[in-house]
Amino acid sequence: MENAVLEKLQYPIGKFIAPDCYSKSYLEEKIVEISSFPERLKKEVLHLSEEQLDTPYRNEGWTIRQVIQHCADSHMNCFMRIKWTLTEEKPIIKFYYEDRWAELHDNLTMPIQPTLSFLxxxxxxxxxxxKSLSETDLNKSFIHPEHNAEFQLKEIIGTYAWHGNHHLAHITELKKRKNWL
Structure with missing residues (x-):
């Protein structure tokens, strides 16, 4: 039972499940989710106190502040990965230690407003x-050294839409549990 509770806290919307087909409508829907993420995030966090921002979403988990800063770090890396893939032949992207980044001073202490603006x-x-990617572009790929695997740009669209929703759910579920509505 304890593992199921931890799994639900870690993955409140479940783990990413790739679709059978990356259809045009699927990709359009995911791009809308990516586009709307900053506004949805801001709506959930702008009114929180410093104490609430420094509350972990689960035991031994990141604080809300760290989750917000992590989204900026991760999605900035996504942007760079897309740019490399569009301008190089199957680039090997740079891996980064997201857990170490989350422990850096800025991620632990910086106000969230500049990060919300950045997002x-x-x-x-x-x-x-x-939105501008052609079918050829969508099928271009990069190599991720951590996974020793190739990822196509169309996969990245689905993954990062899920990623934003995943971390937003960490925040909304904590707010429900703490009755911060």
Whole structure:
């Protein structure tokens, strides 16, 4: 039972499940989710106190502040990965230690407003770029050294839409449990 509870806290919307087909409508839907993520996140966190922002979403988990900063770090890496893939032949992308980044001073202490603003601009650019991708572009791929695997850009669209929703659910579920509505 304890493992099921931990799994639900870690993956409140479940783990990412790749679709059988990356249809045009699926990709359009995911780009809308990516585009709307900053506004949905801001709506959930802007009114929180410093104490609430420094509350972990689960035992031994990141604080809400760290989750917000992590989304900026991760989605910035997504943007760079797309750019490399569009301009290089199957690039080997740079792996980063997200757990170590989360423990850096800025991720632990920085106010969230600059990061929310950064996410607005970044997600505008991500969605704008993603909407422009041709079928050929969508099938371009990069190599991820951590997984020793190849990922196509169309897969990244689904993965990062899920990623934003996944971390947003960490926040909304904590708010429900703490009755911070």
């Amino acid at each position: 607005e601009g970044l997600h505008f650019r991500l969605a704008y770029l993603m």
